[in-house]
Amino acid sequence: QTVVTQEPSFSVSPGGTVTLTCGLSSxxxxxxxxxxxxxxxxxxxxxxxxxxxxxxxxxxPDRFSGSILGNKAALTIxxxxxxxxxxYYCVLYMGSGISAFGGGTKLTVL
Amino acid sequence: xxxxxxxxxxLVEPSETLSLTCTVSGGSIxxxxxxxxxxxxxxxxxxxxxxxxxxxxxxxxxxxSLKSRVTISVDTSRxxxxxxxxxxxxxxxxxxxxxxxxxxSWNFDYWGQGTLVTVSS
Numbered sequence: 001q002t003v004v005t006q007e008p009s010f011s012v013s014p015g016g017t018v019t020l021t022c023g024l025s026s027x028x029x030x031x032x033x034x035x036x037x038x039x040x041x042x043x044x045x046x047x048x049x050x051x052x053x054x055x056x057x058x059x060x061p062d063r064f065s066g067s068i069l070g071n072k073a074a075l076t077i078x079x080x081x082x083x084x085x086x087x088y089y090c091v092l093y094m095g096s097g098i099s100a101f102g103g104g105t106k107l108t109v110l
Numbered sequence: 111x112x113x114x115x116x117x118x119x120x121l122v123e124p125s126e127t128l129s130l131t132c133t134v135s136g137g138s139i140x141x142x143x144x145x146x147x148x149x150x151x152x153x154x155x156x157x158x159x160x161x162x163x164x165x166x167x168x169x170x171x172x173x174x175s176l177k178s179r180v181t182i183s184v185d186t187s188r189x190x191x192x193x194x195x196x197x198x199x200x201x202x203x204x205x206x207x208x209x210x211x212x213x214x215s216w217n218f219d220y221w222g223q224g225t226l227v228t229v230s231s
Contacts, residue, residue, distance in 0.1 A: 001174060001175070034215060034216040034217075036215070036216065036217050036218070038158075038218070040158075045207055045221040045222065045223055045224055046158065046218070046221065047221075048217055048218065048219060051215045051216075051217035051219075052215045052216075052217070055215070057217075057219075087157075089157065089158055091160075091216075091218070093216035096171060097146065097163055097165070097169070097171030098160070098171055098173070099148075099160050099163075099211070099216060099218075100160060101150075101157060101158045101159060101160055102157075103157045104157040104158065
């Protein structure tokens with residue numbers, strides 16, 4: 001069974017830029033997987049940041065952007081702020097109605 | 111504004127069946143063929159796991175790793191969909207979320223607040 005992979009943790013300095021990635025244990029991520037990115041703060045349900053690779057959800061600041069980098073989907077955060085410190089999940093559409101979550105990345109801003 | 115709300119027992123004994131219901135308000139489950147209705151869970155301190163989904167027509171798709179124990183159904187008269195997970199163990203302890211998934215983008219665009227289910231005797 002193919003697994004969706006993410007970096008377990010990442011650090012960024014305030015004001016800095018960070019790129020989180022979302023890959024597959026076997027194969028390459030393309031737009032056909034409709035990659036989406038979710039932000040989750042403790043005790044809250046996730047909220048959509050990016051869907052369909054690079055479309056920002058309503059109300060999401062343009063500091064957040066999505067793309068395909070090489071064989072992975074990517075979420076780039078520019079001008080990192082303290083309240084960006086939380087967990088980020090990618091989701092890939094695997095076909096036949098099935099979606100799969102990555103393991104999540106815990107982002108630290110320090 | 112669409113809202114989803116999970117409900118069900120917060121404590122389930124090992125080997126029993128976990129049952130949860132998601133009530134949808136502000137919109138009809140059957141009003142559009144463009145949405146799936148999903149269950150997702152998150153064990154304490156761990157990541158999110160997709161459990162399965164149901165389409166307004168009643169078609170279902172499940173996570174292969176849970177498929178043998180999961181049943182998702184819909185009650186259109188009550189605008190609800192439900193999850194049953196059989197033969198539960200402590201590993202099934204998690205916050206369970208219901209969510210709507212848009213078929214044009216496969217994005218989970220609306221989520222419930224989540225409900226914690228603990229498996230323990």
